[in-house]
Amino acid sequence: MVLVYAETQNGQFKKAAFEAVAYGKKSADILGTSCEAIVVGNAENPGQLGQYGAAKVHHLNGSGVAHFDGKSYASAIAGAAERTNAKLVVVSHSSQGKTLVGRLAVKMDAGSVSGVNHLPEQKDGKLCVKKNVFSGKAIAEYAIEGDAAVFSLMGNTLKPEQSGSDAEVVNVTLDGSSEIEILEVNLQQGDAAPLPEAELVVSAGRGMKGPENWEIIEELARTLGATTACSRPVADTGWRPHHEHVGQTGVAIRPNLYIAAGISGAIQHLAGVSSSKCIVVINKDPEAPFFKAADYGVCADLFDVVPKLTEAIKKAKA
Amino acid sequence: MKYLVCISKTPETTAKIAFTNGDTQFDKNGVQFILNPYDEWYALVRALELKEAQGGTVTVINVGTSENDAVIRKALAIGADDAVRIDADPTSAMFVAKQISEYVKSNPFDVIFLGKETIDYNGSEVGGMLAEYLDLPYVSYAMALDIEGGSAKVTRDIEGGSETSKINLPVVVSAAKGMAEQRIPNMRGIMMAKRKPLNVVEAVAFSDKSKVVGYALPTGKTEVKMIDPENMDELVRLLQEEAKVL
Numbered sequence: 154m155v156l157v158y159a160e161t162q163n164g165q166f167k168k169a170a171f172e173a174v175a176y177g178k179k180s181a182d183i184l185g186t187s188c189e190a191i192v193v194g195n196a197e198n199p200g201q202l203g204q205y206g207a208a209k210v211h212h213l214n215g216s217g218v219a220h221f222d223g224k225s226y227a228s229a230i231a232g233a234a235e236r237t238n239a240k241l242v243v244v245s246h247s248s249q250g251k252t253l254v255g256r257l258a259v260k261m262d263a264g265s266v267s268g269v270n271h272l273p274e275q276k277d278g279k280l281c282v283k284k285n286v287f288s289g290k291a292i293a294e295y296a297i298e299g300d301a302a303v304f305s306l307m308g309n310t311l312k313p314e315q316s317g318s319d320a321e322v323v324n325v326t327l328d329g330s331s332e333i334e335i336l337e338v339n340l341q342q343g344d345a346a347p348l349p350e351a352e353l354v355v356s357a358g359r360g361m362k363g364p365e366n367w368e369i370i371e372e373l374a375r376t377l378g379a380t381t382a383c384s385r386p387v388a389d390t391g392w393r394p395h396h397e398h399v400g401q402t403g404v405a406i407r408p409n410l411y412i413a414a415g416i417s418g419a420i421q422h423l424a425g426v427s428s429s430k431c432i433v434v435i436n437k438d439p440e441a442p443f444f445k446a447a448d449y450g451v452c453a454d455l456f457d458v459v460p461k462l463t464e465a466i467k468k469a470k471a
Numbered sequence: 472m473k474y475l476v477c478i479s480k481t482p483e484t485t486a487k488i489a490f491t492n493g494d495t496q497f498d499k500n501g502v503q504f505i506l507n508p509y510d511e512w513y514a515l516v517r518a519l520e521l522k523e524a525q526g527g528t529v530t531v532i533n534v535g536t537s538e539n540d541a542v543i544r545k546a547l548a549i550g551a552d553d554a555v556r557i558d559a560d561p562t563s564a565m566f567v568a569k570q571i572s573e574y575v576k577s578n579p580f581d582v583i584f585l586g587k588e589t590i591d592y593n594g595s596e597v598g599g600m601l602a603e604y605l606d607l608p609y610v611s612y613a614m615a616l617d618i619e620g621g622s623a624k625v626t627r628d629i630e631g632g633s634e635t636s637k638i639n640l641p642v643v644v645s646a647a648k649g650m651a652e653q654r655i656p657n658m659r660g661i662m663m664a665k666r667k668p669l670n671v672v673e674a675v676a677f678s679d680k681s682k683v684v685g686y687a688l689p690t691g692k693t694e695v696k697m698i699d700p701e702n703m704d705e706l707v708r709l710l711q712e713e714a715k716v717l
């Protein structure tokens with residue numbers, strides 16, 4: 154059995170949850186078994202995970218899991234894995250998943266691989282799976298020793314497709330309390346997807362000259378429905394918030410489209426963005442190293458090109 | 472307060488990545504190694520700041536062979552009081568977590584810091600594993616941490632925002648950007664580091680549950696297509712029809 158932990162936020166499933174279930178189902182097909190999902194805490198219509206491939210949904214709720222706490226959530230998931238005799242547990246490589254993956258591995262005495270971005274394979278009787286290492290500069294294949302495994306799935310690894318119908322939901326109540334007291338949660342306003350989950354990203358660097366010039370970047374992002382990002386020096390000098398910093402020492406992302414304006418393409422920047430499916434580079438220096446990593450390049454002044462690109466997208470959308 | 476900072480050694484950020492032995496081993500030839508940036512910039516410096524403000528000690532711990540002594544001395548030069556090296560060549564995240572947990576079981580700490588991940592294996596696993604072995608709470612990707620009495624107030628990064636919580640000590644915390652600023656060791660620190668204790672302890676036996684069996688380099692990108700800056704309609708068309716991302 155493959156058991157997938159499907160994350161929610163304010164009772165709604167995250168995009169990553171559907172991806173994880175779809176990945177779990179595909180893995181289950183490869184392993185010749187079935188896929189079930191586990192949902193913890195409040196969730197609207199947990200049965201909908203059936204449309205992404207879950208044969209059954211275990212919905213755990215109660216005072217013991219009222220808010221995210223790695224310890225109690227890992228216990229709940231490991232407990233469900235034991236009850237269902239799951240050999241592979243899949244979580245998202247998200248802030249929750251990164252807290253859970255190590256805990257689950259120790260609890261279940263399982264082999265873990267975090268940030269997987271390929272489907273698993275069975276090789277010589279061993280479960281094998283690949284992930285990016287060295288900040289995207291290489292790919293490593295891991296083999297699981299023993300019979301239980303835990304994976305955390307990199308965002309945007311596959312496109313979840315809906316088919317089938319809602320699944321049966323099994324409700325389980327978990328009483329108890331958490332060692333973690335939540336004081337405050339701050340979520341950014343706006344419709345753009347959080348950077349780690351975004352499919353379209355518009356990013357800018359020191360070529361912007363100053364924070365007052367970002368309106369053209371924001372306008373491009375709004376027009377595309379994209380999320381904004383930036384290079385490290387831009388975040389370090391406070392031109393942009395820290396959470397926008399992408400790269401080797403910032404957030405590593407793999408959106409479908411990454412547009413970079415006024416970013417030179419230093420190796421540490423590329424490390425966090427080079428797995429993007431399509432890269433567009435706008436830079437006035439024809440020697441900028443970023444062009445070597447780009448699919449499409451525009452060699453010109455960004456203050457001229459970015460508004461023109463925004464207009465062209467508006468025209469195409471109209 | 473007793474602070475423990477788990478540190479690791481990683482290839483320098485511009486290092487050329489290559490493999491040997493039929494693509495089953497990382498090729499260390501000609502590679503410069505550094506203290507993992509998150510461990511250094513955020514975890515270690517925050518521990519030092521807390522010690523400076525409220526008293527206590529900062530110990531750094533590394534699982535590795537004597538090849539790692541140079542990066543351990545750097546952590547001492549930045550300001551850690553003493554260091555522990557568990558003498559083994561680490562083979563997996565679980566191996567590292569197991570070794571550190573055994574040490575902490577007989578040498579307890581109030582706050583155990585790590586960096587949010589290493590820049591080589593990008594795992595983010597050791598913190599959760601360590602917390603599980605020690606049966607402690609764990610907060611990952613912390614952007615701020617303050618100690619108030621017997622508890623920690625921690626703000627962590629979550630998708631699209633942040634979450635602040637209160638947790639009784641002891642706690643395991645992985646540190647991310649925002650936690651502290653990089654500190655460059657000064658001459659006095661470097662001289663003092665030579666005399667600070669670096670205790671080498673033996674590793675316990677452990678068999679790995681997952682193993683790297685092979686490496687590969689990403690397949691090369693196709694040649695960049697340059698677009699006329701006066702023709703953004705063409706770029707949009709290519710993004711729609713050729714790349715199919717819009």
Ligand SMILES: Cc1cc2nc3c(=O)[nH]c(=O)nc-3n(C[C@H](O)[C@H](O)[C@H](O)COP(=O)(O)OP(=O)(O)OC[C@H]3O[C@@H](n4cnc5c(N)ncnc54)[C@H](O)[C@@H]3O)c2cc1C
Nearest residue numbers: 358359360384385400401402403415416417421422437455
């Ligand atoms: C250990 C370490 C870790 C690091 N981690 C990261 C990381 O995670 N992420 C990261 O981004 N960096 C990281 N860096 C920094 C990295 O090495 C570069 O310094 C940084 O990425 C450069 O940022 P930039 O491209 O915005 O600025 P610059 O390198 O200054 O490039 C600006 C670019 O803008 C172009 N430009 C200027 N004006 C215009 C214009 N009007 N129109 C068009 N183009 C214009 C220029 O031609 C130039 O290419 C790290 C460095 C180290 C040492």
